[in-house]
Amino acid sequence: MRGAVSQPGLVVACYGRQVLVETPAGTRTVCRMRGKKNDLIVGDHVHWVFTDHTGTEGVIDSVDVRRNLLYRQDERKTKSFAANLDQLIVLLAATPVFSEGQLARALIAAEHAGIASRIVLNKADLPQVDAARARLVPYTAMNIDVITTSMKVARETARSKLAPLLDGKTTMLLGPSGCGKSTLINLMAPGADAQVGEVSRALSSGRHTTTSTRWYWLDTRRTTALIDSPGFQEFGLRQIKASDLSGHMPDLRQHSRRCKFYNCSHRHEPGCGVRAALHRGEISASRMRLYDELWEELR
Template identity: 50%
Template sequence: MTQTHALLHGLVVNSHGRHCVVESDDGSRRICHPRGKKSQAVVGDRVQWRAAPAGQGEEGTIEAVLPRDNLFYRQDEVRTKAFAANIDQILVLLAAEPVFSEGQLARALIAAQEQGIAAIIGLNKEDVPDAFAQAWQRLAAYRVMQDGESQPLYPVLRLQLESASGGTDFAALQARLQQRRTLVLGPSGVGKSTLINRLIPEAQAQTAAISQALNSGRHTTTTTWYWLPDANEDGVAAPRRAAILDSPGFQEFGLRHIQPQQLTRWMPDIHAHAQGCRFHNCTHIHEPGCAVQAVVQDEATHGAIARSRYQLYQRFLAELQGR
């Protein structure tokens, strides 16, 4: 007769194919396999798991995924790609070079907004002044964007991750990472690895250990979890609270899970003016009495909705309407 082990609580810190690495409260990790469809977990999930019966190795099974606070994911026509669950914020890392896609930035922010997840924008490579100034200018609309209470919505931080100081706003970034779980996103070449290696000196070792455990090779295609050295209010080390999650790729960020009629809700600069439209179901494309179009066209209010933001809105709406 095989003995059944007790149900234990754990945190998914990596996933690869169908199996996951589950970390227990004492920090120990083991590979677990989902019991069935309902126990398919993503990084950041809190799970109930059970060790495999004696004699069947050091692995375990995930019996249940606990309810999620949020799920950051993208959705194209056929596929859902989850980045992580139960995160506090995303950090979209961009750089002076390569030139970033505002569309990709806007998509990530919409996906976060829809899940009630806060966002920070980091602009790296301050030491490349001309390109940095241009990129900074392209972020103007995001620097002034406000939430429903007229508070600044997105901190936009100037970074130089390959310098002694880390850049003008590096200390502000570090403060915002304390006690939070942050998913880092960004295109290739912006400095994500530079950031992670800077914040977490043993990052390479952590990645290698996970890859070895999963036998997955160096380039994992899913989110990787790093605990951040953290301190509480009294400066006392507080282990296993703040984390950085390194995400794979940034391309093809599908928003198919967003309802077209809801799109403006997740684009706060457009939404701020939509209340003034004559029709409650205004799409802000061609209707008479549209307050959004009026703001976009009015030279006097020039900038209240940046032209690039309205163009992105038009493009995303057409995409969501299946055109």
């Protein structure tokens, strides 16, 4: 079948040099990149052809330009989460206590990539939820939607809150371990385990599945997708210049227009609009601390 017309597909899993590509009709084929190139990521739109007569394997001809790419960049390596996302949901819980640094980093990476974000605060049935909610005040103040759920004890309420937010979209789900990611996936994705099992068998990646990005369809028409990925910890942001950092933090950005110097670092310059807002209590101390920390890391 060499020379056949290439067909469009969606990358739903990657494992080494193998990728699993799904056609618009829903059939999946294991494909490889031509040559040595291997920079495909879940969510990529590709064109591919069958390479064998049995029609079991394919090769990628081309990759469409990405609408966006969510990734983190640590000192040594870059880790891509997924491409062509409609939104990021950061899942947090009343307990374990979440790291505001990790939350802020994920939101900054999404903002940098041009991806909208929401926060879901789970385990609202636990008394620690009030403290968690209080720590999220700076985020609601910057117009980030915070949805509260109790996925374990109020399943139907949680489902009806989440469904309209996810409907028709491709959503990346990130969150620390223990916050309820698996609970959310099982609540929203029918046959989640079967979907994972099918991918593992296709890519013979059984023992690596816990460390890889997973694509879940939430509906049989395959219009709503949820992507689960490890790697919320150690969220490096080296793709961002220190001088651009405040531009990706809406609460700071809003006040940077009043800075005396157009290239103000908001660290020590006179006439800084951001520091003035901090002193007036219009920027939270924790957000300013995170900015200082990140700025030192990125400069």
